[in-house]
Amino acid sequence: MNCRFTDLRCKEVINICDGCRLGYVGDAELKLPEGEIVAIIVPGPCRFFGLFGRGEEYYIPWGCIKKIGDDIILIDKPFSRREPPGRERQRRKKRF
Numbered sequence: 543m544n545c546r547f548t549d550l551r552c553k554e555v556i557n558i559c560d561g562c563r564l565g566y567v568g569d570a571e572l573k574l575p576e577g578e579i580v581a582i583i584v585p586g587p588c589r590f591f592g593l594f595g596r597g598e599e600y601y602i603p604w605g606c607i608k609k610i611g612d613d614i615i616l617i618d619k620p621f622s623r624r625e626p627p628g629r630e631r632q633r634r635k636k637r638f
Contacts, residue, residue: 551566551568553567554615555582555602556615557620558608558616558617559618559619567584568583568585569583570582571583581602581604582615583600584599585600586599606618
């Protein structure tokens with residue numbers, strides 16, 4: 543299958559471990575002498591309508607990619623879910 547990087551950028555990345563949508567491919571890490579793709583990088587979610595930047599990027603090694611379709615990329619990599627600071631406080635208040 544021949545694919546250009548611009549074609550990869552139009553594909554949405556979905557984690558099959560939890561069904562979470564991670565976003566669209568933003569960058570790729572390459573091995574230049576061999577011409578191999580080492581990993582794809584997906585930018586993190588926006589914070590407060592994009593005014594405060596983005597969250598951490600998702601670094602997805604090429605071995606974690608299970609299937610590349612016409613419009614999505616399926617990966618199998620467990621990510622630790624981080625709760626936003628406000629939600630942790632709300633949960634603690636509800637427990638007491």
